[in-house]
Amino acid sequence: MPTSSESFVRIVGGHVTSAVVYNTPSIRIESFRRNVAGRVQWHFKQPELALFMYGRGARNLHGRMDGRPFDQTFDGKLALYPAGMEFDAEFRVTTNRSEYTAVFFDPAFVAERFPCSAAVPRLGFDCRMIALGLQELCGEAGSDDDIFAMMAEGWAIQTLAALRRLNETPADASHRGGLTPSNLRRIREFVEANLGKSIVLADLAALAGVSTRHFIRAFSESTGKTPHQYVIARRIDQAKCLLADDRHSLTDIALAIGFSHSQHFASAFKKHTGVCPSHFRAAMQ
Template sequence: MNDRPQSGASARTHDAADAIGGILDAPPRFGAEVLRGGTRLTQRWSHGEFHAALPAMETHVVMTYYGAAQDAGWRQEGRHLRARTRPGTVTIIPEGQDGQWDVEGPIEVSHVYLTNERLQAAADTFAKGRPVELVGRICADDAVAARILEVLGHEAASGDASSSLFAEQALDLLCAQLIRAHSAGAAAPSPQARKGLADWQVKRVTNYMRDFLDQEIRLDDLAALVDLSRFHFVTAFRQATGQTPHEWLTALRIAQSKRLLADRSTPITTIALAVGYQTPSSFASSFRKVTGSTPSAFRAAA
């Protein structure tokens, strides 16, 4: 999965609240106050599944999730980005980026509609005034940003007289986190300066593999999860784990298939599909290569 989609900006941008409200069955629930630079906050609210095109928007949209996880996807210019809407993750749609969105089930969210004016004002403090270009993310792990978004959602709903002042301060912290963790040039150390992947990056790739074990997982998708080129990702992953991404994925698939084989009522063909193999023969070949046994023989011996 690529969690940095390339620009798909059209010549015309749209009001973000109208664009997002137009594709949801329950539109965003905004707080009463408009913050500096025209930035707006939403309360926590729930909406149903949706499958719709979202046009390029005039502001950055940053969101976090609550409650049960759901599969989500963002398709843009031939790329298909997939993830799960878990608490502690954030999605970032930079201004001017469009795409086709799919969310497979009801979710609870809160949003910040962040103007570039406000983000750049924060950059004057936190990034020494350099221009900031946010990187598109879908359900990226960031407990810090997610917690700040949760606080902002609470303030949007409170209506307290001091909420605006508190929200302005919290929004400054969110901008700082976006700049240091989700802006071009700051999203990841250069591959030349890093030997292998960090533990959190291996965990992100592994979690993604597990989430989509029954589907085709492309190397480009995995590389984009940690903002590396395909070439540098393969090298860094081997340095970090001692295995290629394909070997790592195969091990996860075979480990899961062993657990499923314990239920003798489940057909082996069903198990093959559940762990990402399209035919029983390809599953058996991979299983034998890893375990030295066929799935049927493994089940019989268990």
């Protein structure tokens, strides 16, 4: 439905056939499918930084960007629209259906971590890390729990860092390094003690005494895994131990290791081990 105000405009042509929205403290994800034909009107202005990933349909965008004419062919499937920038334009499409996912970053989240890092529009670019991460995130989006929120926050930080890196020259690149042994030990001890609770990136970074963005990079260099991947792996290892005792139900195990429901636990367990929890338990008997 077309909507507009002084700071918000969203007028899009075509007919929506599917719309899904997921909210987290750091980002909001909106996925759409639209029936379209040839040319699609697009009048857009948001108070939030917006990243779009186009699945099919979008080939060219032309019109006015903050009143200035532009014409951009989409060589890649990603587009970054800065907060407050107005686009009054038209998409040229090559199919009768358009699919895209839009991610809107919480302004306070962006300002706190990456001030002025993503103020330049980028239309039709590619970044494998951003695209694959967003696809993985959308695959987890039905899980309304702390793990999904943690994944969303981690992806958002990595994406903002990648966007900033795209704007840097080689001389701008800062030195990279992992966590100190004492910090890594402190992080591991904290994770082990809190597997059944919500584990937030900001808390892990605070334990290491670094920014969240630096923590993600340093932790990955030290362990070969992102913080999210590490936490999930430890939860799965703990689940294997608990599954050896048939007095624990799958629901009890899921809750004990930080999953909000047994279905999400079963899905994560099978993804990491290749078998569902019940089959794993049966094989241990």
